[in-house]
Amino acid sequence: MDSGASHSFISARFASCLDVTPDCMSYILDVSTPTGTSMYTDSVYRSCKISMAGIPLYADLIVLPIRDFDVILGMDWLSAHRARMDCYHKTVDFYLPDGMTFQFKGGKWFSTPIISFIRASRYLEKGCEGYWRM
Template identity: 85%
Template sequence: MYIYGFSARVLMDSGASHSFISARFASCLDVTPDCMTYMLYVSTPTGTSMYTDSVYRSCEMSIEGISLYADLIVLPIRDFDVILGMDWLSAHCACMDCYNKTVYFCIPDGTTFLFKGDKGFSTPIISFIQASRYLEKGCEGYLAYIIDRRKEKG
């Protein structure tokens, strides 16, 4: 899934009432958040809680090549870049099949599509240009040199 063209680690969470974006991931986007007219109190499954009043309205997302939009509330989350909660899932008539790790969507214009989730975390490979943009905006970067010493069977 992509947010404004950037590859994002996204959790579709039917247990979340709202949708959220990581403050760190959001800082790498060329978009300015809005200030909500109220302070939102958010409780997490780990028992911690926090307040926020920042939201990115109508964030452009791409799923399976289809453009969709979400209002994403800023939180200092770490494990995911975006959490799509019931506000977004219900607006897009999402039906989750947890066993097969798929989500069926029927968006308001009548378009239907199926999204197949990843089986685990994988680090996406990004281009030099994307990496440069992230670094220019203050994101952390790491350079790794990897040698695969396993022998190919042939």
């Protein structure tokens, strides 16, 4: 989760494990990186299922040639799920539009669990029906 990212992204390498074809956006998105460079893309995987606390949430993941992260959940996703971040306590509280609430609590060193690429690929074998456990 990255409150500094306006959109949600998936790495091109990680996306190559999906057994679905991305949609083409009607525009080319120019994404500025923290290093000051730009990346351009027009591909997006729509409505990818992400399971948190057993609750299915969905994200539109824009494809980028990034290396350091498999998936970045940005402000578009965080705001759609009415998330509130507490950096001190390393928690994210979700207040879903249907009234359901739940909390995600980060670990000591990582805010999300790390899983291997092979294990993640197994989750994604069914296309966007794959999910990351958090």
